[in-house]
Amino acid sequence: xTAVEDAPVASAPAATGVPASEEEARGLAMQWxxxxxxxxxxxxxxxxxxxxxxxxxxxxPRIGGPTYYPTSGAPYVSFDVAAVSPxxxxxxxxxxxxxxIAAGDLSFLVAFIFTNPASYMATTPASVQLAARPWRMTLxxxxxxxxxxxxxxxxxxxxxxxxxxxxxxxxxxLDTTPNPGPDPRLIEAxxxxxxxxxxxPFAAFATDFYDIDNDPGFPFLPPIPPESSGWRYDLPNRYLxxx
Numbered sequence: 001x002t003a004v005e006d007a008p009v010a011s012a013p014a015a016t017g018v019p020a021s022e023e024e025a026r027g028l029a030m031q032w033x034x035x036x037x038x039x040x041x042x043x044x045x046x047x048x049x050x051x052x053x054x055x056x057x058x059x060x061p062r063i064g065g066p067t068y069y070p071t072s073g074a075p076y077v078s079f080d081v082a083a084v085s086p087x088x089x090x091x092x093x094x095x096x097x098x099x100x101i102a103a104g105d106l107s108f109l110v111a112f113i114f115t116n117p118a119s120y121m122a123t124t125p126a127s128v129q130l131a132a133r134p135w136r137m138t139l140x141x142x143x144x145x146x147x148x149x150x151x152x153x154x155x156x157x158x159x160x161x162x163x164x165x166x167x168x169x170x171x172x173x174l175d176t177t178p179n180p181g182p183d184p185r186l187i188e189a190x191x192x193x194x195x196x197x198x199x200x201p202f203a204a205f206a207t208d209f210y211d212i213d214n215d216p217g218f219p220f221l222p223p224i225p226p227e228s229s230g231w232r233y234d235l236p237n238r239y240l241x242x243x
Contacts, residue, residue, distance in 0.1 A: 018089065022106055025089045026171065029108040032087065033169035037112060041166045048118055078126035079202040080114040081137070081193045083209040086174060086239045097213040099239040103179040107239075111137060111191045111206065113168040115159075130164040130195060130202065137193040139172045144186040144238070150175065159195075176241050184242040191237075209237040 019025035088098040088107040101107045113135065117127040135157055141150035155170050174187075195202040210230045 019106065022173070025106040026108065026173065028089065029087055029110065029171050030169070033110045033112075033171055036110075037165070037167040037169045040112075044117075044166050078116045079130070079195070079204055080116070081111055081191055081204045081206050082114065083109060083111040083189070083191045083206045083237055085109075085209060085211045085213060085237060087212065099211075099213055101174070101176050101239060101241045103176055103241055103243050105176050107174045107176055109139060109172045109174055109189055109191075109237075111139075111170045111172070111193075113137070113170065113193055115164040115166060115168075117163070117166060125163075126202070127163040127166065129197070129200070130159045131161040132159060133164075133195050133197060134158045135168075135193055135195045137170050137191065140190045140192065142188045142190075144188055145180075145183060146185075150187060174239070179243045180241055181243050184240050186238060186240050189237045189239065206237070208233050209235075 019028055086098045086101060086107045086109055088101050088105050090102060090105040098107065115127045115130050117125050137155045139153040141152075142148070143150055153172050155172065157168070157170075159165070159168070174189075191206040193204055209232050211232055212230065
């Protein structure tokens, strides 16, 4: 694991108090996301500084999972996206387990766009290539209980200049209504992001997500805290809405 894979930690605003409105809850979720982006960016920069000169001169941190190299020997990961399991605001705190959501609770999914400042697939790093470029992220969800499709959510933005940030956080409000009644809804969430560059588009989908919940453990087994088991690789990001 690289430094950018370290587990996010709950901030004080997201750990105490109950938001009075959707706007306040969204503000708390966005603050949490920005704090994690800043912390992970700092760790990525430290990793790059300490790894300078390795991996054929092109260290390639990744937001989640191992880094792979093609036969050319150059890192291929220049653009990526990862997500976290839902962050749910309800009463009373703490807001866990967040993957198990009561109907009507305010719950958010946070995703992070990753642009690798050390990827040299071309003469210019991806973070510079992406500067001033528009991006579009989608949250595609399936209702595994009914086999139906949840309406797609999307977010758009434009990377700043002269370089795109290492991490760009995006927050989605999840649909926790209507009340599902006696049969809880099991939802699978998938995140994609796309940047349309003439001749060299960037696209990614989240194959990794960070599970912010404690694993309560099976009978006779101790619970596993998120910092020990949080990153899930090539596994679906799912949550349950109950009545």
